[in-house]
Structure formats: C-alpha cells, structure tokens
Amino acid sequence: MNADQNQRITRIGPGTPCGALMRHYWQPAALLDEFDPALDPRMAQRPLKAVRLLGQDMVLFRDDTGAWGLLDRDCPHRGADLAFARHEGDGVRCPFHGWKFAADGRCLQTPAEPMGSTLCTRVRQRSYPVMVRAGVIFAWLGPEGSTPPALPDFHCFTAPDSHVFAFKGLWQCNWLQAFEVGIDPSHTSYLHRFEQDEALDGAYGKQFRNASVGEVRGERWPMTRVMRESGSPEIRHEEVSPGLTKITTLRAMTEQLTHVRVTHAMFPTTFVIPLSETMTITQMHVPVDDTHTYW
Ligand code: FES
Numbered sequence: 001m002n003a004d005q006n007q008r009i010t011r012i013g014p015g016t017p018c019g020a021l022m023r024h025y026w027q028p029a030a031l032l033d034e035f036d037p038a039l040d041p042r043m044a045q046r047p048l049k050a051v052r053l054l055g056q057d058m059v060l061f062r063d064d065t066g067a068w069g070l071l072d073r074d075c076p077h078r079g080a081d082l083a084f085a086r087h088e089g090d091g092v093r094c095p096f097h098g099w100k101f102a103a104d105g106r107c108l109q110t111p112a113e114p115m116g117s118t119l120c121t122r123v124r125q126r127s128y129p130v131m132v133r134a135g136v137i138f139a140w141l142g143p144e145g146s147t148p149p150a151l152p153d154f155h156c157f158t159a160p161d162s163h164v165f166a167f168k169g170l171w172q173c174n175w176l177q178a179f180e181v182g183i184d185p186s187h188t189s190y191l192h193r194f195e196q197d198e199a200l201d202g203a204y205g206k207q208f209r210n211a212s213v214g215e216v217r218g219e220r221w222p223m224t225r226v227m228r229e230s231g232s233p234e235i236r237h238e239e240v241s242p243g244l245t246k247i248t249t250l251r252a253m254t255e256q257l258t259h260v261r262v263t264h265a266m267f268p269t270t271f272v273i274p275l276s277e278t279m280t281i282t283q284m285h286v287p288v289d290d291t292h293t294y295w
Pocket of ligand 1: 076079094095096
C-alpha cells in the first residue's frame with residue numbers, strides 16, 4: 001500500500017471516503033459500565049458523557065425513561081459545549097442560553113426568546129440511533145434519515161449476559177494499525193507468552209490459560225503451551241464470503257498432530273478469536289479519530 005492509499009483507508013473524519021464508508025456500520029460508542037453508578041457515582045446524578053467517534057464530537061446520555069440520546073456536542077444556537085449541559089431528566093439544557101434538547105434531538109425550550117416564540121419547534125439537534133448489545137452502547141452515524149442495518153449475530157450478541165463481558169482500551173494509532181496488530185496470529189507466541197503453564201481447573205476466563213480442544217497423548221495442552229512450543233505458525237487465509245475472511249493458523253504439536261486455530265475477520269473492523277476451549281474474544285477496532293482507536 002502506498003502513502004496515498006494508506007491515507008485514503010485510515011482517514012475517517014466527516015467528508016472522507018473511508019469515513020463515509022465507516023458511517024454505514026454500527027460503531028461501539030461507550031460501555032454500559034461507564035453509566036453504572038456503582039462504578040461511577042457521578043452517573044447517579046448526571047448520566048452524560050462526551051464521546052468522540054469517527055472524528056466527531058458528541059454527547060451520550062440516558063434520560064429518565066431509560067432512552068439513550070446521542071447528540072452532536074456543539075449546541076445549534078451558538079456552538080456551546082453540550083458536554084457541560086445540565087441533565088434535567090427529560091433532556092439536557094445548554095449552559096449558555098438554556099436551550100433544552102430531548103434524547104431524540106428535539107428542541108424542547110428556548111427560554112431566552114420572547115414570550116410566545118415558536119423558535120424551538122424549528123430547531124433540532126442532530127441525533128444518532130443507539131442500541132445496546134452485550135454491555136456495549138452502539139451508535140450509527142450513517143446518513144440522516146436512512147435506516148441503519150442490523151448488527152451481525154455474533155455469538156457475543158446472542159450469548160446470555162452471564163457469559164459475556166465487555167471492556168475497552170485506548171490505543172494511540174489509527175484503526176487499521178490496531179486491526180493489523182490483533183489479527184496477526186504469530187505475535188501471540190511471543191507477546192502473550194507464558195513460560196509456565198497453570199492448572200487447567202482454575203483457567204476459566206483467563207486469556208490463553210485454558211486448554212485447546214482435544215487431547216495430545218492423553219493430555220490436554222493449555223493454549224499457552226501450544227503457542228510457546230510452536231512459535232513459527234503457518235498462516236492461511238481465505239475469503240469465505242464478501243467481507244468475511246477466515247484466517248487459519250497451524251502449529252505443529254507432535255509429528256502426528258497439528259493444532260488448528262480459526263479466526264474470522266469481519267469487514268470493516270471486527271474479528272473473532274478463540275482464546276481457548278472456553279473463551280472467545282470479539283474484538284472491534286473503533287475509529288475514534290485519525291490517530292486514536294478504541295480496542
Ligand atoms: S449556545 Fe446553546 S443555548 Fe445558546
């Protein structure tokens with residue numbers, strides 16, 4: 001890929017070709033945990049957060065009915081920052097002149113206008129569709145007035161809540177760099193190496209600690225051992241269907257046995273990796289802006 005192609009595929013702000021493409025996909029905007037008062041007591045009084053996604057600044061909040069609102073962050077009046085808005089239960093009020101907005105973007109009040117003004121009926125703040133799946137609050141920044149697509153039925157979205165958890169981390173790189181790092185299977189033999197294995201009975205939910213499926217001469221090998229003892233895997237890939245690529249990683253375990261690990265990459269930013277027989281990670285690479293990505 002040359003420099004121009006690299007720019008074209010990694011610049012995702014408003015008005016860019018890749019940004020327009022990315023806006024056709026649901027993107028994780030925040031974790032449900034970030035709005036949990038047990039984890040952040042401020043959320044009991046004011047469930048509102050500033051969010052940056054695809055190079056756009058927005059505010060995400062939940063109103064008293066439980067509805068989510070995702071609005072552009074700059075007030076449509078004079079551009080004041082709605083991240084400082086007062087949360088009033090049924091909407092948020094701009095701190096500058098008191099315009100108030102509902103979760104769907106309707107302007108509810110413009111209190112500084114003359115009595116009888118109907119200005120607020122003609123004002124609307126851009127709002128974006130939001131849905132919650134598996135502890136993740138997804139947003140859709142597609143063209144205004146068009147219908148968002150369904151989210152794919154990844155197992156993490158269909159598994160019961162007792163079997164999923166969500167987390168995130170901020171990386172200082174673009175989405176493609178993050179994606180490339182994660183989908184590369186050979187790094188796991190080194191970056192995620194454990195020199196010693198642990199007993200399998202305490203390994204549930206630990207990254208790579210549990211066994212791979214099957215036995216080797218009557219033993220169940222931890223994934224840590226498989227990766228450690230075969231540090232030069234053979235990597236194959238094939239496009240299963242448009243947008244879905246299967247990556248197969250083969251590691252020799254014995255002269256007779258080969259370990260096969262299959263991961264799936266789903267266009268544009270998601271892949272699903274088995275970490276052991278009891279744990280799978282669905283990893284999304286959320287373009288925050290051109291140089292930051294949430295993992
Ligand atoms: S800038 Fe928001 S109400 Fe005036």
